[in-house]
Amino acid sequence: MRFLEDISVQYVKGVGPARKKLFVRLGIESVEDLLYFFPRRYQDRRNLTPIAQVKVGEWQTVSGKILAKVSRRSWYTKKHVSQMTMDDASGRISCIWFNQPYLDRYFVEGKRVVCYGKIDIYKNQLQMVSPEYEILEGEEDESLNLKRIVPIYPLTRGVTQRYLRKTIKASLEKYKDQLREELPVALRNKHHLSNIKRSIGNIHFPESFEDQENALSRISFEEFYFFQISIILRRLSITQKKGIDHKITDASALRFINAFGFELTGAQRQVIREIRADMQSGSPMLRLLQGDVGSGKTLVALFGCVMAFENGHQACVMAPTEILARQHYENIKKMIADGAFKDMKAALFVSGIKKTEKDELYAKIENGEIDLVVGTHALINEEVSFKSLSFAVIDEQHKFGVRQRALLAEKGNNPDVLIMTATPIPRTLCITLYGDLDISIIDEMPPGRGDVKTYLYSHEQDGEVYELIRKKVAEGQQVYVIYPIIEESEKLDLKAAKEMFKHFESKEFEDLSIGLIHGQMKQKESREVMDRFKDKKIDILVATTVVEVGVDVPNANVMVIEHAERFGLAQLHQLRGRIGRGEVDGLCVLVAEAQTSESNDRLKAILSTTNGFEIAQHDLEIRGPGRFFGRHQHGLNELKVANPLTQLDILELARKEAIALTEDDPKLAKESNRYISDIIKKRYPTYLKDVKAG
Numbered sequence: 001m002r003f004l005e006d007i008s009v010q011y012v013k014g015v016g017p018a019r020k021k022l023f024v025r026l027g028i029e030s031v032e033d034l035l036y037f038f039p040r041r042y043q044d045r046r047n048l049t050p051i052a053q054v055k056v057g058e059w060q061t062v063s064g065k066i067l068a069k070v071s072r073r074s075w076y077t078k079k080h081v082s083q084m085t086m087d088d089a090s091g092r093i094s095c096i097w098f099n100q101p102y103l104d105r106y107f108v109e110g111k112r113v114v115c116y117g118k119i120d121i122y123k124n125q126l127q128m129v130s131p132e133y134e135i136l137e138g139e140e141d142e143s144l145n146l147k148r149i150v151p152i153y154p155l156t157r158g159v160t161q162r163y164l165r166k167t168i169k170a171s172l173e174k175y176k177d178q179l180r181e182e183l184p185v186a187l188r189n190k191h192h193l194s195n196i197k198r199s200i201g202n203i204h205f206p207e208s209f210e211d212q213e214n215a216l217s218r219i220s221f222e223e224f225y226f227f228q229i230s231i232i233l234r235r236l237s238i239t240q241k242k243g244i245d246h247k248i249t250d251a252s253a254l255r256f257i258n259a260f261g262f263e264l265t266g267a268q269r270q271v272i273r274e275i276r277a278d279m280q281s282g283s284p285m286l287r288l289l290q291g292d293v294g295s296g297k298t299l300v301a302l303f304g305c306v307m308a309f310e311n312g313h314q315a316c317v318m319a320p321t322e323i324l325a326r327q328h329y330e331n332i333k334k335m336i337a338d339g340a341f342k343d344m345k346a347a348l349f350v351s352g353i354k355k356t357e358k359d360e361l362y363a364k365i366e367n368g369e370i371d372l373v374v375g376t377h378a379l380i381n382e383e384v385s386f387k388s389l390s391f392a393v394i395d396e397q398h399k400f401g402v403r404q405r406a407l408l409a410e411k412g413n414n415p416d417v418l419i420m421t422a423t424p425i426p427r428t429l430c431i432t433l434y435g436d437l438d439i440s441i442i443d444e445m446p447p448g449r450g451d452v453k454t455y456l457y458s459h460e461q462d463g464e465v466y467e468l469i470r471k472k473v474a475e476g477q478q479v480y481v482i483y484p485i486i487e488e489s490e491k492l493d494l495k496a497a498k499e500m501f502k503h504f505e506s507k508e509f510e511d512l513s514i515g516l517i518h519g520q521m522k523q524k525e526s527r528e529v530m531d532r533f534k535d536k537k538i539d540i541l542v543a544t545t546v547v548e549v550g551v552d553v554p555n556a557n558v559m560v561i562e563h564a565e566r567f568g569l570a571q572l573h574q575l576r577g578r579i580g581r582g583e584v585d586g587l588c589v590l591v592a593e594a595q596t597s598e599s600n601d602r603l604k605a606i607l608s609t610t611n612g613f614e615i616a617q618h619d620l621e622i623r624g625p626g627r628f629f630g631r632h633q634h635g636l637n638e639l640k641v642a643n644p645l646t647q648l649d650i651l652e653l654a655r656k657e658a659i660a661l662t663e664d665d666p667k668l669a670k671e672s673n674r675y676i677s678d679i680i681k682k683r684y685p686t687y688l689k690d691v692k693a694g
């Protein structure tokens, strides 16, 4: 019997070599990929509401026969309008779409159609604007797409929901029995988890939402279970490795602590103690340092770098973007000067620097002339080799994965690794997700920082907001104005950075100096803009979320966030963290209209506190359990299906079982556990690489 991962999707009924390409675009190569291609959500089409009984204002699914279709050009907006009217014997409803002329051909009178959208009334008639639509052909189609809970998949051009459902159904019928059961039967019995065949079937075509939820829980449990085992094994292997034991005397630690013109906070001292103990111990440190923006993490990281240097080794700091790397470099150079760590030499390594300069750097890093390298992932991508790297700092955990972490550590001989993040993660979640890391928290801001006051304005109050901006600029402050998108688009009715920049520059604030920064600019351009902003040559910086992480301009103390309802809570917190970094109180203006109760909750939370951990907790609560979210939300690329934010209870259960297993058999050496070790090797090869070495 062949494994499903070895059977190409092209052999599934209805696919073939040409259509295979469409699947590849969706990330599906094998039959296994196809069976694990999960719906984004579901639509309940079991009891469709007759058109005569639909409720205006609600989102509903209706189905009927196509009665008529017309197309026209709107005299007002000049858009192409396609209109289709359907009839289900109880009543009629018309559906309209804008600028999709191909729809005129798609709808054929007499065919059965299903639409999902918000029910409106227009000129006394029922109407849906831009609903989702599907045309059904024949009986077979109806059994799969109607009168049941219907899966809705992510699509790509050329693939329809109907086609995917049909193909997945066909592959289930033919290959379901070949799905491998990897979860131990004892665990399945203990926690009442169904077998894999049933679960995969119920993920795609559940008969009830309860079945679907059970299936998802089971599959998530499995994923969490093996992931937790891999984390625990990794942790064990790291603590068993021989690290570098730095000698740190009380005198040199004290000298560092007293080197700056200010007192370190209690939290900073505590974390320094923790890092010192790790650096002195014989096994490598792997520590996650959490703390709000501006809480003084970089200074704490510098402690480790200086101690590495004093022990005759090297250190490096890796940041997620070139802007951040440069900023860290400037900060760190200043701290080195302030602290009078005289002989310590720092250098910046990013892909943007000149070839000759780079070659020189390579040599100096390799022969040990440079003690501290600050850079981007260019540090791991390019063949930089250190003479003796003993302390590595990674800023912004979420932008890097476990793989990069491991790659950086490989540049040295089991160096101590400190990972810094300004994205607070609630404690419970942190322990389960980063169980392979020790955790330090800075929960205290340096004294003398201004507060940030946050206010909510509506879009109608633009005039007042602009007035406020003007007043602040007159007081000598600089202002960020953040937009959710770079350019205006047809689909979204939102203000955009580019257009607003033009508007400000040529009209609203023509007497002031305006800058623009967004993610599609060249590194060099954005660097110039940031430099001009830092040098106070720009009064108002129009930006997208590129300023989210780490950017540090103490004189910029005012931030206006337009369409604030569009941003996630963590994102708003990060953005707001850009201001209030000087002594003056910061001012954050949210211009927003809550669209949903969820966006309303988010706005309430951000208005109520500036504490990152409280915000993270709110975030968890607002999202609530049992919902689907994009994978990027929890920042763990290792998990495909399971979501730690919404399935914490399952995660904890799986972790308990993983701990029990590894306590009983830490090397997975027992005959009965061998296959688990094989699964881990296959699923988490980067974790294993380390485990083997250990």
Ligand code: ADP
Pocket (backbone or CB within 6 Å): 262, 263, 264, 265, 268, 291, 292, 293, 294, 295, 296, 297, 298, 299, 300, 331, 446, 447
């Ligand atoms: P983070 O990395 O957490 O965002 P930084 O380490 O960059 O924070 O610190 C932000 C600013 O505060 C820096 O200019 C730093 O010199 C300063 N700073 C750090 N610790 C203290 C302290 N204990 N007292 C006063 N200022 C501090």
Ligand code: MG
Pocket (backbone or CB within 6 Å): 294, 297, 298, 550
């Ligand atoms: Mg920082």
